[in-house]
Amino acid sequence: MRKNLNVIAAYSIMMGLIILVGIFQSWNIALSIFNLCLISAVMTMGANIQWGYAGLINFGIMGFTALGGLAAVLISVNPVQEAWSAGGINILLSLFLIIGIVLAVRFVLKRYQKSKIRNYIIAAIIIGGIIIIRLVSEPGIEAIEEVNPARTGFLGGLGLPIIFSWIVGAFFAGGLAFVIGKVALGLRADYLAIATLLISEIVIAIIKHEDWLTRGVKNVIGLKRPAPYEVNLQEIEWFINLVEKFNSGKLALISDITERQTALNQFVIEGSSVFVKLCYSGLFLVVVIILLILTQKALYSPWGRMMRAIRDNEEAANAMGKNVVKQHLLIFVLGSAIVGIAGAMLVTQDGLFTPGSYRPLRYTFLIWVMVIVGGSGNNFGAILGGFVVWFLWIEAAPIGLYLVNLTTAGLEDTHFLKVHLIESVPYFRFLMMGIGLLLIMRYRPKGILPEKIEIK
Amino acid sequence: MDALNALILLLNYIFVPALAYGSQLAIGAIFVTLIYGILRFANFATGDMMSFGTMVAILFTWYFQSIGLSLGFLPTALLAIPFAILFMGLYMLIIDKFVFKYYRLNKSPPVQLAMVSIGVMFVTQAVVRIIIGPSDRRFFDGEKFLIRANEFKEMTGLNEGLAIKSTQVITIVVTIILVSTLFWFLNKTKTGKSMRAYSDNEDLALLSGIDPKKIVMITWMIAAILATIGGVLYGLDKSFKPFTYFNNMLPIFAAAIVGGIGNPFGAFLGGYVIAFSEILLTYAYKKFFMYVLPQSMEPDGLIQLLSTDYKFAVSFSILVIVLLYRPSGIFKGKIL
Numbered sequence: 175m176r177k178n179l180n181v182i183a184a185y186s187i188m189m190g191l192i193i194l195v196g197i198f199q200s201w202n203i204a205l206s207i208f209n210l211c212l213i214s215a216v217m218t219m220g221a222n223i224q225w226g227y228a229g230l231i232n233f234g235i236m237g238f239t240a241l242g243g244l245a246a247v248l249i250s251v252n253p254v255q256e257a258w259s260a261g262g263i264n265i266l267l268s269l270f271l272i273i274g275i276v277l278a279v280r281f282v283l284k285r286y287q288k289s290k291i292r293n294y295i296i297a298a299i300i301i302g303g304i305i306i307i308r309l310v311s312e313p314g315i316e317a318i319e320e321v322n323p324a325r326t327g328f329l330g331g332l333g334l335p336i337i338f339s340w341i342v343g344a345f346f347a348g349g350l351a352f353v354i355g356k357v358a359l360g361l362r363a364d365y366l367a368i369a370t371l372l373i374s375e376i377v378i379a380i381i382k383h384e385d386w387l388t389r390g391v392k393n394v395i396g397l398k399r400p401a402p403y404e405v406n407l408q409e410i411e412w413f414i415n416l417v418e419k420f421n422s423g424k425l426a427l428i429s430d431i432t433e434r435q436t437a438l439n440q441f442v443i444e445g446s447s448v449f450v451k452l453c454y455s456g457l458f459l460v461v462v463i464i465l466l467i468l469t470q471k472a473l474y475s476p477w478g479r480m481m482r483a484i485r486d487n488e489e490a491a492n493a494m495g496k497n498v499v500k501q502h503l504l505i506f507v508l509g510s511a512i513v514g515i516a517g518a519m520l521v522t523q524d525g526l527f528t529p530g531s532y533r534p535l536r537y538t539f540l541i542w543v544m545v546i547v548g549g550s551g552n553n554f555g556a557i558l559g560g561f562v563v564w565f566l567w568i569e570a571a572p573i574g575l576y577l578v579n580l581t582t583a584g585l586e587d588t589h590f591l592k593v594h595l596i597e598s599v600p601y602f603r604f605l606m607m608g609i610g611l612l613l614i615m616r617y618r619p620k621g622i623l624p625e626k627i628e629i630k
Numbered sequence: 631m632d633a634l635n636a637l638i639l640l641l642n643y644i645f646v647p648a649l650a651y652g653s654q655l656a657i658g659a660i661f662v663t664l665i666y667g668i669l670r671f672a673n674f675a676t677g678d679m680m681s682f683g684t685m686v687a688i689l690f691t692w693y694f695q696s697i698g699l700s701l702g703f704l705p706t707a708l709l710a711i712p713f714a715i716l717f718m719g720l721y722m723l724i725i726d727k728f729v730f731k732y733y734r735l736n737k738s739p740p741v742q743l744a745m746v747s748i749g750v751m752f753v754t755q756a757v758v759r760i761i762i763g764p765s766d767r768r769f770f771d772g773e774k775f776l777i778r779a780n781e782f783k784e785m786t787g788l789n790e791g792l793a794i795k796s797t798q799v800i801t802i803v804v805t806i807i808l809v810s811t812l813f814w815f816l817n818k819t820k821t822g823k824s825m826r827a828y829s830d831n832e833d834l835a836l837l838s839g840i841d842p843k844k845i846v847m848i849t850w851m852i853a854a855i856l857a858t859i860g861g862v863l864y865g866l867d868k869s870f871k872p873f874t875y876f877n878n879m880l881p882i883f884a885a886a887i888v889g890g891i892g893n894p895f896g897a898f899l900g901g902y903v904i905a906f907s908e909i910l911l912t913y914a915y916k917k918f919f920m921y922v923l924p925q926s927m928e929p930d931g932l933i934q935l936l937s938t939d940y941k942f943a944v945s946f947s948i949l950v951i952v953l954l955y956r957p958s959g960i961f962k963g964k965i966l
Contacts (some may be wrong), residue, residue, distance in 0.1 A: 211701030231741060274911070336749070339807045348808050357950065357954060358950075358953065361957060362673040362957075363739075363740065363741045363742055364671070364740050364741060365645035365887070365953065365957065366951075367672065367741075367744060368672060368883050368887065369949070369950060369953055371880070371883075372880055372883070372884060372946035372949055373946065373950065374951070375880055375942060375943070375946055376942075376943045376947065379939065379940055379942060379943040380943070382939065383937065383939035383940065460737060535755075535876070539674075539748055539751070539752070542745070542748065543748070543752075546745060550631045595760070597763075598759060598760040598763065601755075601756050601760050602756065602760075603756075604752045604753070604755045604756035604759065605752070605753060605756035605760070608750065608751070608752025608754075608755075608756060609749075609753060610747065611745075611746075611748065611749035611752065611753075612729060612749040612750070612753070615742070615745060615746055615749060616729075616732060619742075
């Protein structure tokens with residue numbers, strides 16, 4: 175118990191902060207912070223597996239998140255029949271062509287010795303294939319995008335419950351990670367960072383501009399929900415009774431019946447959105463706990479020991495007969511798959527998919543700040559990092575505003591410096607993140623909750 | 631005549647813009663490569679350092695404009711560059727003293743320095759946004775075009791016009807001057823040679839009496855010059871927006887690695903490789919073929935290899951291919 179004291183203390187402080195937000199701002203805000211903290215925690219667990227366990231730098235987190243989000247769209251949206259009949263055949267044909275090209279390249283790679291001619295043949299196959307695919311898919315894509323472009327204009331999805339997409343998102347992200355890993359894992363650490371960063375940008379470019387698949391920058395809105403809708407909740411008897419019970423003290427103070435009724439309605443509206451958020455929190459919490467148990471088990475298993483051995487001394491581990499390349503690939507896929515789950519969860523919570531909102535600062539670098547601040551190699555640390563950093567990211571603006579008001583108290587309200595500073599309050603979050611990261615890296619390089627490995 | 635028209639078309643839409651864009655990338659790539667070669671880390675704050683330098687230049691430009699100082703047909707920003715470089719150098723030295731120095735002295739692994747540079751990236755981004763705001767800013771003044779499309783058409787009697795913006799010419803001229811001075815400095819002067827020696831083998835360089843403090847300081851100074859000039863040129867040609875500058879870091883990295891990271895000449899060429907392939911692959915060649923081919927063979931489509939949306943993706947794909955087949959870059963890296 176005693177050795178876990180700092181973990182418990184850190185988490186209680188964090189929960190206390192969120193509860194304070196609930197009391198002073200509103201429970202709605204507190205819960206939305208909490209939900210995003212949970213999603214961030216899943217992302218940091220993914221990144222922590224790669225960086226903390228194996229020392230792999232993955233700056234492509236944004237790409238895997240977006241793929242998870244794409245899974246949510248492709249699973250939950252109802253199929254657009256018209257679009258399928260308009261261009262579905264061309265798309266399916268192109269898909270087979272892609273598979274054919276991959277098989278052809280594999281065949282050439284296996285069959286012939288490494289030579290210049292082989293490279294030319296492969297290049298010819300790929301370029302020729304791309305041209306054929308363009309010719310085949312173009313009419314299909316145009317037909318699909320013409321089907322009611324204001325509302326659909328894409329193929330739609332499978333029409334399944336959105337919760338399945340969390341698993342599918344993991345598979346999507348894992349699949350991409352497998353390809354990237356095959357290609358890029360041999361690179362040196364900083365090259366790998368740059369390569370993954372750029373590959374994730376390519377993924378985003380594709381998601382943004384292939385309208386037939388994702389609607390691109392037109393966004394997909396109104397996704398299905400695993401939780402009830404606020405509007406429906408507000409009409410259900412037991413829910414209204416529940417809200418009445420909760421607020422009976424406040425309601426009793428109001429004597430006028432009509433006034434009491436309007437107050438009750440207000441409480442019901444507020445309560446419904448809190449209730450929905452609580453549903454999400456419950457779902458996310460389940461995911462976080464399952465992942466935490468699995469990752470903890472993995473960390474203390476022989477496999478976890480091997481990963482740390484590879485991380486700390488690759489050559490020695492290799493000499494001991496461990497297959498470093500294979501293990502790196504495995505952990506890269508696993509970590510990315512977890513990030514994919516988080517991506518799907520994020521879209522599920524928002525109920526909309528906006529490819530334009532995926533930016534490296536928010537979805538790659540911020541997650542890295544979380545991992546480093548929290549404590550790489552320690553799952554509890556990574557989760558805590560997700561909580562702390564996301565909390566600060568959201569609350570930086572109010573804190574910044576307070577600080578600005580404090581430091582410029584001597585100035586008049588219309589003074590240009592004060593006005594300018596108050597306008598730029600939203601950017602204080604960057605400053606806070608940067609300074610926080612620099613301080614942690616300098617004075618506590620292992621994070622708030624450092625990695626602690628006991629031999630059992 | 632048609633052939634001439636086709637040539638002008640390519641010059642106007644591909645060659646001139648790519649040359650200007652490539653020069654801007656090349657300066658940034660040399661900046662990345664210098665930091666990588668001598669200070670030995672991938673600097674993720676590249677784009678934001680460039681935007682900081684540009685911001686200072688813009689502030690000085692505004693000041694000069696307000697007191698009525700101008701360079702006639704040239705943009706006032708050129709006058710502001712030296713002052714901006716001074717501020718930028720100061721900023722970089724401060725960052726180095728408070729942030730990077732500690733890790734350098736501790737001989738931390740490059741990965742850790744790269745992480746630290748992400749912290750610097752956040753801070754710089756915040757500073758830029760707090761001082762000048764996140765919005766789009768144009769600070770170009772003076773003569774906009776050297777040759778206008780209409781004038782060119784009248785002059786030559788061709789169907790296609792050739793428009794050359796003065797910013798494009800300024801970019802190319804400044805790049806030539808800057809890069810040739812830099813190569814002269816690195817190859818001919820004693821300090822430059824000691825920098826190359828330090829980059830090649832740190833221990834040997836220290837043994838032969840090279841002062842590492844001096845090398846590091848000069849590197850940051852050169853970096854400040856490159857970052858400011860590169861940023862200002864880009865801002866003059868397009869416009870200044872902190873977010874775009876942050877994004878520009880990606881093609882700049884691509885250019886540096888394609889050219890062989892740690893090799894300034896490679897980075898210089900890498901900039902053009904990236905710029906030309908981006909524009910060549912996303913240009914719609916329909917009009918070009920209309921001039922070149924006989925009327926009966928006129929193409930129906932746009933003849934565009936990739937849609938312009940994939941402009942960035944092109945450069946990244948090139949990078950991935952280069953990393954796969956020649957991880958050290960087209961020109962061998964790690965030699966300054």
